[in-house]
Structures are given as C-alpha cells and as structure tokens.
Amino acid sequence: MENITIIESLGVAILGVSVVFVVLIVLMGAIAVQNVVIAKLEGRGKKAEVKPDNTLPAAPAPAAAPAKLAKGSCGGVMLHDVPDATAAMIMAIVADELKTPLNELRFISIQEVK
Amino acid sequence: MEFIGTIFSNLAAQTGFAYFTDFRQVIMILLACVLLYLGIVKKFEPLLLVGIAFGMLLTNLPGSGVYHPELWYASGSADVNWSAVLHDGGLLDLLYLGVKLGIYPSLIFMGVGAMTDFGPMMANPKSMLLGAAAQFGVYVALVMAVALGFKGSEAASIAIIGGADGPTAIWLTKTLAPHLLGPIAIAAYSYMALIPLIQPPIMMALTTKKEREVKMEQLRPVSQTEKIVFPIMVTIFCCLVLPSVAPLLGCLMLGNLFKECGVTDRLSDTVQNALMNIVTIFLGISVGATATYDQFLKLDTVKIIILGLIAFAFATVGGLLIGKVMYLVTGGKINPLIGSAGVSAVPMAARVSQTVGQKCNPSNFLLMHAMGPNVAGVIGSAVAAGFLLAVFGG
Numbered sequence: 001m002e003n004i005t006i007i008e009s010l011g012v013a014i015l016g017v018s019v020v021f022v023v024l025i026v027l028m029g030a031i032a033v034q035n036v037v038i039a040k041l042e043g044r045g046k047k048a049e050v051k052p053d054n055t056l057p058a059a060p061a062p063a064a065a066p067a068k069l070a071k072g073s074c075g076g077v078m079l080h081d082v083p084d085a086t087a088a089m090i091m092a093i094v095a096d097e098l099k100t101p102l103n104e105l106r107f108i109s110i111q112e113v114k
Numbered sequence: 115m116e117f118i119g120t121i122f123s124n125l126a127a128q129t130g131f132a133y134f135t136d137f138r139q140v141i142m143i144l145l146a147c148v149l150l151y152l153g154i155v156k157k158f159e160p161l162l163l164v165g166i167a168f169g170m171l172l173t174n175l176p177g178s179g180v181y182h183p184e185l186w187y188a189s190g191s192a193d194v195n196w197s198a199v200l201h202d203g204g205l206l207d208l209l210y211l212g213v214k215l216g217i218y219p220s221l222i223f224m225g226v227g228a229m230t231d232f233g234p235m236m237a238n239p240k241s242m243l244l245g246a247a248a249q250f251g252v253y254v255a256l257v258m259a260v261a262l263g264f265k266g267s268e269a270a271s272i273a274i275i276g277g278a279d280g281p282t283a284i285w286l287t288k289t290l291a292p293h294l295l296g297p298i299a300i301a302a303y304s305y306m307a308l309i310p311l312i313q314p315p316i317m318m319a320l321t322t323k324k325e326r327e328v329k330m331e332q333l334r335p336v337s338q339t340e341k342i343v344f345p346i347m348v349t350i351f352c353c354l355v356l357p358s359v360a361p362l363l364g365c366l367m368l369g370n371l372f373k374e375c376g377v378t379d380r381l382s383d384t385v386q387n388a389l390m391n392i393v394t395i396f397l398g399i400s401v402g403a404t405a406t407y408d409q410f411l412k413l414d415t416v417k418i419i420i421l422g423l424i425a426f427a428f429a430t431v432g433g434l435l436i437g438k439v440m441y442l443v444t445g446g447k448i449n450p451l452i453g454s455a456g457v458s459a460v461p462m463a464a465r466v467s468q469t470v471g472q473k474c475n476p477s478n479f480l481l482m483h484a485m486g487p488n489v490a491g492v493i494g495s496a497v498a499a500g501f502l503l504a505v506f507g508g
Contacts, residue, residue: 001506004266006257012505013253019501020494023355024246027493028239030347035236038339080335098477108332113231113482 165398227369245490248456250432276425277495359500
C-alpha cells in the first residue's frame with residue numbers, strides 16, 4: 001500500500017470511516033445493554049436488601065408525612081458526595097453568575113466530578 | 115607561546131562553532147527558541163511543547179552528539195541496528211527507544227485513562243456517534259496527503275493529526291513514517307493548543323443561533339459498577355476487532371480501571387501524576403530530538419502543517435454535521451455544538467463547546483454533555499489509528 005493512488009485512498013478513507021462508525025456503534029449498543037443489565041442487577045440487589053423480615057412482628061408504621069417545604073422553596077436538591085456547605089456555595093455562585101435570584105433557580109442535583 | 119596557541123586552536127576546534135556546517139542548523143535553533151517562547155509565554159501546550167522545543171534545540175546544536183538520526187534511518191525504519199544504538203547512541207537516542215518501541219504513547223494513554231471520566235459518555239451513549247464523526251478529518255487529510263504526493267504510510271501518519279490526539283499520532287508515526295515524527299508531533303500539539311482559535315469560527319458558521327441555544331437535559335448518574343465494567347468490556351471488544359490498537363486502548367482502559375475500581379487508588383495516583391510527568395518529559399524531549407535540520411526543513415514539513423490544519427478543521431466539521439443530524443432527529447434536544455468536541459483533545463474541545471454555547475445562552479451548561487463526545491473521540495481516534503496501522507503497516 002505504499003504507492004497508493006487518489007482513488008485507492010478514497011476507498012481506504014470510506015472503509016476507514018465505516019470501520020470507526022461500526023466499532024463505535026457496536027460499542028454504543030454494548031454500553032446500552034451493559035447499562036440495562038447492571039441497572040436490573042442493582043435493582044434486584046436493592047429489592048433483596050429491603051425485603052421485610054418475617055420473623056419480626058409486623059407493626060403498622062404510620063405513613064411519614066413529607067417534610068413541608070419552606071415558603072418560596074423550589075424543592076429539594078440531590079447531593080452526590082458534596083457537603084451541604086459546598087452545595088450552598090455552588091448554588092450561590094451560579095445565581096450570582098446568572099444574575100438571577102436564587103429562588104428563581106431550580107437545582108436538581110449536584111455531583112462532584114472526580 | 116606556541117604551546118598556548120596550540121591549546122587554544124585545539125579548544126576552538128572542539129567547540130560547537132567549529133561544527134556549524136549548514137545555515138539550516140541556525141534556523142532550527144531559532145525555530146526551537148520560537149517554540150520555547152510559544153510554550154512558556156503563550157502557554158501553548160507547555161507541558162509538551164517546552165520539552166519538544168528543548169529536544170529540538172539540543173539535537174541541532176552541532177557537536178552535541180545527543181541524537182544520531184543515522185542510527186535510526188540508515189537502513190530503513192524496519193531494520194534498526196539496536197546494538198549500534200546502545201553502543202554509539204547519545205542520551206536522546208536512548209530516550210528515543212521509548213518512542214520507537216511505542217512505550218511512551220501507551221503510558222501517556224494510561225495516564226489519560228486514569229484522568230478521564232467516561233461517565234458522561236455512558237450516560238448518553240449516542241454521543242459516541244459524534245466521536246466517530248469527528249474522525250472524518252483524518253480521512254479527508256489522508257486523501258489530500260496522497261494527492262500532494264505522500265506515500266501511503268506517510269499520508270496515514272499525517273492524517274492522524276486530525277484525531278487531535280498527540281500520543282496516538284506519535285504511536286502511529288513511529289511505526290509508519292518515523293522520519294516525519296518531528297513535524298507531525300509539533301503540528302499535532304500546536305493545533306491542539308490552538309483549538310480555541312480554530313474551532314469557534316467553524317462552529318458559528320455551521321450552526322444557527324437557535325441550534326446553539328439548545329439546553330440539553332441533565333445526564334443520568336452512572337453507577338460505580340457500570341464504570342468498572344466499561345473499561346473491561348471496551349478492551350475485550352475493541353482489541354478483538356482491531357488487535358493492532360491493543361497497546362493504546364489497553365493502556366487507556368487499564369488507567370481508567372485503576373481510577374474506577376476503588377481498590378487501586380495508589381496506582382491511579384501514580385499513573386495520573388508521577389508516571390505521567392516522567393513519561394511526558396521523556397516523550398517531549400525525544401520527539402523534539404527527531405526534528406533535525408535535514409529532516410525538518412523541507413517542503414514536506416510545510417505540507418504537513420497545512421494538512422494538519424485541514425484535518426482539524428474537517429474533524430470539527432464532521433462532528434458538527436452529525437450533531438446537526440442528531441438535533442433534527444431528536445426534535446431539537448441535542449445541541450450540535452457538542453459535536454465539535456468529538457475531536458479528542460480532552461478536555462480542551464469540550465471547553466470550547468461550553469464557551470461557545472454559553473456565549474449564545476449564558477444559562478447553558480454544555481460541558482458535561484460535550485465530555486461524552488470528547489472521550490468518545492479518544493476511543494475513535496485510537497480505532498482510526500489501529501485501522502490505518504492495519505492497512506499501511508503490513
């Protein structure tokens with residue numbers, strides 16, 4: 001393949017683009033399958049963890065009332081490996097950068113990217 | 115007095131000035147100083163460019179004897195006389211062994227893997243399409259390099275500059291066209307540093323204001339188990355499909371496994387910091403040493419610099435175009451700007467997507483969405499390099 005013509009190089013280019021796409025599309029499919037399988041396995045594991053213990057007498061637990069939100073609150077924010085103080089600081093910085101009052105923003109979750 | 119005169123004349127004959135035989139050596143020394151300026155003052159990929167420029171400086175100082183190109187290219191790249199290298203080689207000849215044997219690029223990839231979070235890509239696997247599309251530049255440059263008269267193996271080495279991945283470019287070039295290693299490495303790293311200048315005009319030209327303002331949905335959290343299984347699965351799959359890519363992709367995924375598995379924190383830390391820094395020094399200085407005046411100051415170098423720019427531009431175009439297709443297919447849920455991050459250059463290209471997106475809509479945060487195509491681009495460029503090696507390396 002040392003002395004290659006332009007037409008041959010076009011063929012190699014088309015084949016090369018196809019190979020990259022095929023490999024990454026198959027990988028994409030494999031990741032999707034992996035995600036589903038792992039989600040199911042983890043879901044099953046969690047269900048097994050919360051299975052009620054039949055040896056203990058069943059006591060009817062009163063349904064916990066959801067905590068009342070503070071006035072003007074937009075709801076809760078999920079924190080993943082982020083201390084409360086850091087989360088508060090991040091939300092304040094974002095509000096300041098966007099020039100938007102904090103109570104007009106809705107934070108869904110804050111996660112530390114490691 | 116005659117005795118003193120003899121001593122002075124002997125000393126003068128042994129200085130480097132006596133070995134200046136070609137004005138191109140002076141040009142290369144000046145060029146090395148310009149690159150040092152760009153690395154130190156302008157901060158263009160300084161961690162590598164400073165080492166590369168200094169290697170270039172050392173190798174072009176006459177009489178230094180730190181690097182001997184004739185040991186590597188005398189009898190063709192495939193037939194290196196290893197015992198001569200060990201016996202007669204200078205310091206940089208010995209360090210260059212790590213490049214020639216493909217050790218440094220693979221170890222750099224291990225460090226990159228240990229510093230990379232594949233979570234955004236796993237949360238949105240469709241972003242892999244953007245990483246694949248951005249390899250378009252590689253193949254455009256391949257055809258153009260052949261049209262400009264380069265041999266197949268040389269064209270493939272030049273084309274991989276479009277992968278925007280320095281270690282991959284070095285890894286492929288050291289096998290296919292080692293005599294072009296200096297210009298290709300310098301072009302690859304220079305353009306990676308210039309991504310914030312190269313990409314935005316293309317991004318603005320190919321997207322509408324409405325497309326650039328698209329806010330994307332938040333990515334789902336990815337579990338630790340998924341992150342641990344991912345590098346193992348990718349290694350098995352990709353190395354079975356393209357075995358030639360095993361050193362690069364295997365090391366990338368091993369580094370990532372060190373990071374994610376949670377039981378090798380010490381190794382992950384070493385790979386990310388100490389090992390990465392040591393290999394970066396060796397890689398930079400030995401790659402720079404290959405840029406000797408007789409190898410570098412050629413018309414081919416100018417062609418490589420131009421082809422590298424074309425490769426980068428078309429890589430950006432490829433990612434953006436597929437981004438626009440995904441925008442249309444998903445009914446406007448994907449911001450096409452994240453497509454430009456498909457050129458690997460982690461995380462610079464993703465930052466450019468974020469910056470351009472936020473200019474159009476200050477409340478838009480594209481960074482994590484752009485990291486998906488960005489890390490997919492690393493895998494994509496490794497696959498493209500593996501393909502080119504399989505085709506032209508035989």
